[in-house]
Amino acid sequence: MKRKPIMTICAAILLIAALSVSAFAATSVQDQMAANSAAWWVAYNAGDTATCAALHDSNVALASQASSGGGSSSYNSSSGTWTITNSSGSTTSSSGSSNGKSNTVTYTTTSSSGAVSSTSNSTYTSSSISAYMDAGGTISGLQTSYNNAASNVSTTGNYGDAVATTAATDEVAVVKALLGLTDAQASQLQADLEASKQAYDSAQAAYNAAVLSGDTSAADAAKAMMDAAHDAAQDTRAAYNYTGDSSTANDGGYFYDNGSDSPSDGGGFYTTTITASYNITASSTSGGSISPSGTVSVKKGESQTFAITSSAGYEIKSVAVDGVNKGAITSYTFSNVTEAHQISAVFAPSGKVELGNVSITNSLGTSLNGSSIKSGYGIFATVSASYSDVTDLKLTMTYNFGSGSKSVTLQETSNGVFAFPINAASPTGSRCVYIPVETADGTYTLTFTVTAKNAAGEVLTETKTSTVVVKGNMYEDDFTGDS
Structure with a gap:
C-alpha cells in the first residue's frame, strides 16, 4: 500500500x-x-x-x-x-x-x-583568453591582438562608454596572462590603475568646467592633475614590469587634453602596447662614465647597449655584468632581454711613471760602471724615464760626497731622456756634478727618484740607485807636463 x-x-x-x-x-x-x-x-x-x-x-x-x-x-x-x-x-x-x-x-x-x-x-577576460589559448592561440598573439585593438581605438576615436574608459579590467586580464601575475597581483594592479583613472576622470571634469567658465587658472590646475594621474598610471605599470608606450604614441592616446574627443599622443590610460619590460641598472665609479646610466627600462626581447668611456687621465679597470667581471671592455650589449640586469664600470687613474736605464760617465763619456774617478772631476748622468697621464713630473738625484746630503733636479733634454742641468761652475757649460776635491776615497751612492701626480692627485714614485767609486784626486794629474 x-x-x-x-x-x-x-x-x-x-x-x-x-x-x-x-x-x-x-x-x-x-x-x-x-x-x-x-x-x-x-x-x-x-x-x-x-x-x-x-x-x-x-x-x-x-x-x-x-x-x-x-x-x-x-x-x-x-x-x-x-x-x-x-x-x-x-x-x-x-x-x-x-x-x-x-x-x-x-x-x-x-x-x-x-x-x-x-x-x-x-x-579580453580571463575566460575568453583561456578559450583563445585552448584553441591554439599564443601569448604573442594575445599581445598583438590587444595592441591592435587599442591602436584601432586610437585611430577611430571609438573610446566606448564611461565604463570602458575608466575600468582596467581588459588591460589587467591581458597583463596577467602575458606576465603570469598572481590573482592578488592582478587585483592590486587593477585597483591601482582604476584609482589613477578615477583621479584623471575627476580632473578632466574640472578641466572641462573651467574651460567652459573661462577660468584659465583653474583649467591649468586641472590639467596638471590630469597629467599627474596619467603619470601615476604609468608608474603603476612600470612597477609590474610592463609599459604602456608604443613607438608612435605614449599610452595609446586616451588623453583628452582639451576637453574634446580629440586624443593627444601625450598619454592617457588605455595602452596601445602592453610589453613586458625589465630594468637594467648601470653605474660607474669616478673617472669615467657609462651611457646610458641609472635605471634603464628595456622592453622584453629588445637589446640595450652600454658605452663605457674613461675620462682624461683614467682608464677602464673592469666592467662587471650581473656580478661577473668582463674585463676592461668599452661597450656591452644585453640582447633579447628577459630579466633584470646590472652593469657597473670601475675606473682607475691611468698615470704611470717608470725609470729606465741610468748611465753615469766621466767627461770623456766613459762609463763609471766598474771603473773609478778621481775627486775634483765632474760626473755626467743620462737617465731614461717613461711616463703618461701625469702632471708635476720631477726627476732628482740625491748624493753625499762627505759634505752633507745634496740634491739636483735633472732636466728632460729629449723625449724621455734626462740629464743634469748645466753647471754654472763649468767653464765649458757642461751638464755635470763635480765631486769635491776633498772627497775621501770610497764608494758613493747616487739615488735617482722620479715623482708625478696622476689624475686623482695621487703621487707616483719610483727610485733607482747607482754607485760611483772615488779613488785619488785631480791634483795627482800633471796638467802642465812638467812632471
Whole structure:
C-alpha cells in the first residue's frame, strides 16, 4: 500500500534531477559558447585565422550538442550569431556589441515556459583568453591582438562608454596572462590603475568646467592633475614590469587634453602596447662614465647597449655584468632581454711613471760602471724615464760626497731622456756634478727618484740607485807636463 507514494516521490526526484542536469548542461554550453565567441575576437584582432576557425568549429560542436535529441541550430555567418533550439523547446540566441576595443557577446536562453536567462563574455577576460589559448592561440598573439585593438581605438576615436574608459579590467586580464601575475597581483594592479583613472576622470571634469567658465587658472590646475594621474598610471605599470608606450604614441592616446574627443599622443590610460619590460641598472665609479646610466627600462626581447668611456687621465679597470667581471671592455650589449640586469664600470687613474736605464760617465763619456774617478772631476748622468697621464713630473738625484746630503733636479733634454742641468761652475757649460776635491776615497751612492701626480692627485714614485767609486784626486794629474 505504501509503494505508490514512494515510487511517486522517487519519480519526482528523478525528474527534478534530470531537469537540473539539463539546465546545468545548457548553462555550461551557453557559457562556453560565449567564451569561444569572445575569444574569436581575440584571434580576429591578432589576424589569427586558424584559431578563429578552431573556435568556430568548437561552437559548431557545442551547438550540435545543445540541439541534439530533436532540436536544431543555425549560424548566421553575416551577423556571426547563433540560434539554437533544444528538445525541450528552449531557444538560445546570441547577439554582440562593441565598446571601445572590447567586443561583448551575449547568449540569451528562453525556456518553453518563458523564463529567460543569459550569459555574456567580452574579448579580453580571463575566460575568453583561456578559450583563445585552448584553441591554439599564443601569448604573442594575445599581445598583438590587444595592441591592435587599442591602436584601432586610437585611430577611430571609438573610446566606448564611461565604463570602458575608466575600468582596467581588459588591460589587467591581458597583463596577467602575458606576465603570469598572481590573482592578488592582478587585483592590486587593477585597483591601482582604476584609482589613477578615477583621479584623471575627476580632473578632466574640472578641466572641462573651467574651460567652459573661462577660468584659465583653474583649467591649468586641472590639467596638471590630469597629467599627474596619467603619470601615476604609468608608474603603476612600470612597477609590474610592463609599459604602456608604443613607438608612435605614449599610452595609446586616451588623453583628452582639451576637453574634446580629440586624443593627444601625450598619454592617457588605455595602452596601445602592453610589453613586458625589465630594468637594467648601470653605474660607474669616478673617472669615467657609462651611457646610458641609472635605471634603464628595456622592453622584453629588445637589446640595450652600454658605452663605457674613461675620462682624461683614467682608464677602464673592469666592467662587471650581473656580478661577473668582463674585463676592461668599452661597450656591452644585453640582447633579447628577459630579466633584470646590472652593469657597473670601475675606473682607475691611468698615470704611470717608470725609470729606465741610468748611465753615469766621466767627461770623456766613459762609463763609471766598474771603473773609478778621481775627486775634483765632474760626473755626467743620462737617465731614461717613461711616463703618461701625469702632471708635476720631477726627476732628482740625491748624493753625499762627505759634505752633507745634496740634491739636483735633472732636466728632460729629449723625449724621455734626462740629464743634469748645466753647471754654472763649468767653464765649458757642461751638464755635470763635480765631486769635491776633498772627497775621501770610497764608494758613493747616487739615488735617482722620479715623482708625478696622476689624475686623482695621487703621487707616483719610483727610485733607482747607482754607485760611483772615488779613488785619488785631480791634483795627482800633471796638467802642465812638467812632471
